Each structure stands twice: as structure tokens, then as C-alpha cells.
Amino acid sequence: MSNDGAVSIEKDTDSSQISQSFRDQKLIERFIRCSQLLKIIEGATELFIKRYRNSKKPEDALGALFVPLHLEYIHFIQNNANELLHQIIEEPLQFLNAAKYCVYGIVRDQIKLSGNTVESNALKSIDIDQLHIQLRFIGLPLQEDLHFAHNKNCWPPGLSWTTGILSAISEPQWAILQSTWFCSTGCNRNKIKSDSIDAPICNSCGQHMNEYAKLRVTEKYHFLRLLPTSCIENPRVVNKIFRALTVHCKEHVHDCELRLGTSYFIIGYYDYTRAGQIFQAWSVIIR
Numbered sequence: 001m002s003n004d005g006a007v008s009i010e011k012d013t014d015s016s017q018i019s020q021s022f023r024d025q026k027l028i029e030r031f032i033r034c035s036q037l038l039k040i041i042e043g044a045t046e047l048f049i050k051r052y053r054n055s056k057k058p059e060d061a062l063g064a065l066f067v068p069l070h071l072e073y074i075h076f077i078q079n080n081a082n083e084l085l086h087q088i089i090e091e092p093l094q095f096l097n098a099a100k101y102c103v104y105g106i107v108r109d110q111i112k113l114s115g116n117t118v119e120s121n122a123l124k125s126i127d128i129d130q131l132h133i134q135l136r137f138i139g140l141p142l143q144e145d146l147h148f149a150h151n152k153n154c155w156p157p158g159l160s161w162t163t164g165i166l167s168a169i170s171e172p173q174w175a176i177l178q179s180t181w182f183c184s185t186g187c188n189r190n191k192i193k194s195d196s197i198d199a200p201i202c203n204s205c206g207q208h209m210n211e212y213a214k215l216r217v218t219e220k221y222h223f224l225r226l227l228p229t230s231c232i233e234n235p236r237v238v239n240k241i242f243r244a245l246t247v248h249c250k251e252h253v254h255d256c257e258l259r260l261g262t263s264y265f266i267i268g269y270y271d272y273t274r275a276g277q278i279f280q281a282w283s284v285i286i287r
């Protein structure tokens with residue numbers, strides 16, 4: 001096969017991935033528009049626009065826009081969104097990514113509409129890295145094929161549920177969600193980053209940019225260690241070591257207190273993309 005052939009195959013793969021994720025976004029958008037989620041997205045966007053309009057501080061246009069996206073299993077059934085439900089269970093990360101693009105589209109359109117006024121300094125747009133989806137998923141049925149039980153060697157690859165007793169909890173940790181940068185050489189350029197705090201290079205003059213330290217946005221989380229409930233339900237088992245599961249628990253996935261010795265029910269997925277064998281929680285409730 002010639003090199004040209006290889007190149008065209010690569011392009012085909014790319015375009016099919018793009019159309020797949022575009023299809024996912026359309027499915028998610030339809031689901032959002034026939035639920036309460038649309039109002040929540042519009043409300044959060046409205047608040048962001050208002051805050052900027054009232055403060056008139058240019059840096060408020062670079063702030064973070066948080067959108068709580070609370071999903072319930074039953075709502076997918078009620079809205080005949082079975083295809084989307086399968087996708088969220090089979091590919092939770094891909095779903096989250098598509099959901100972010102979809103919500104961004106809704107937010108962007110709303111900002112554009114609100115900017116069509118006589119105000120000269122109305123908010124024009126925001127960057128996708130300013131948008132932060134706070135996803136929570138509840139109500140996954142207690143099916144055995146969705147049961148994550150690493151002690152029994154059951155490792156469902158997608159969204160799954162698990163239970164356990166909280167045996168250890170880390171000090172609060174802070175993840176950087178967003179950092180905002182400016183060029184001090186007079187280029188008047190800003191850049192928003194979501195992944196790291198290494199100073200980016202200015203596209204215009206090639207110098208390292210400086211961070212607006214007070215605009216840094218962080219998110220609180222804990223690492224939890226969860227022991228299988230069977231280790232106390234069946235205390236007569238001897239000569240057996242129970243392995244604890246490490247859970248990454250962001251602040252927005254739970255309302256309940258996190259107390260040692262309490263038994264929890266957790267929905268999430270085992271994160272194969274990260275080192276350290278971590279279960280990413282999408283909801284944590286007391287069992």
C-alpha cells in the first residue's frame with residue numbers, strides 16, 4: 001500500500017470519530033432539552049453574564065462557569081433515551097467529553113444572544129476551558145454485571161456500582177481546574193488553561209505569559225479507602241487479607257458526610273487511563 005493510501009485511511013478514522021462524537025452531542029442535547037437540565041444550564045449562564053455585567057471587571061469575563069449536571073438513571077428510561085444510557089454506561093469518559101461540548105454549545109448561543117445589545121462591553125463569548133461540568137449520576141440498578149467488586153475479580157469496564165466501609169480518608173486535596181494567563185509585553189492577549197500551571201507561550205510575541213493568580217480556579221476532592229463490607233459482615237473469616245479500593249471523590253458528587261466506619265454506596269468507573277488503580281466516583285451516598 002502506498003503512503004497516500006495510509007494517509008487517507010487515517011483521515012477516514014478521524015472523520016468517523018468526529019461524526020460519532022457529533023452524534024453523541026446531538027443525543028445529549030435532545031435529552032437536555034426535554035429535561036430540567038436546560039433550565040439549570042441557562043440559569044448558570046445567566047448568573048455568569050449578570051456577574052460580569054454588574055462588576056464591569058474585564059477579568060470576570062475570564063472566570064469559571066460551573067454547571068451542575070445531575071443525571072438519574074430513571075430519567076433516561078422515562079425519556080426513551082436508551083441509546084444514550086448505554087453510551088454513558090459503556091463509555092462514561094467519552095460521554096462526559098461529549099456532554100461538555102454539548103453544554104458549551106448551549107452556553108455559547110445564550111451568551112451570543114445576550115450580547116446582541118447596545119452595550120459596547122457586553123460579554124461576547126467564553127472559552128470552553130472556562131466551562132466546568134459537575135456531573136453526578138444516581139440510580140444505577142443493582143445488577144450483578146454492573147457490580148464493581150475487585151475482591152471477587154469483577155471489574156466492569158464502564159459505569160458501575162460498588163459498596164464498602166470507609167476505612168481511611170485523605171486530607172482535602174485541590175485540583176486546578178483553570179488558570180488564566182496574560183502577556184506582560186503589551187500584546188493584550190489572554191490564555192486560559194485547564195490542564196497544568198506551566199506558563200504558556202504568547203502566540204503573538206513568543207514570551208512566557210504571567211498568571212492572574214487570583215483567577216486560579218480549584219476543586220476540592222478526597223481520596224477514600226473503601227473496604228468490602230464482607231470483611232466485617234463475616235468476621236470469622238481468617239487468614240484472608242481484604243484489599244481496600246481507592247476512590248477519587250470530588251466535592252460535588254456527594255451531600256453526605258464522609259465518616260470513617262460508615263458504609264457507602266458509590267457509582268462511578270474504574271479509571272484505566274490513570275496510574276494508581278483509582279475508582280472515579282460520580283456519586284457517593286450512605287448505604
Ligand SMILES: [Zn+2]
Binds near residue numbers: 187202
Ligand atoms: Zn505577547
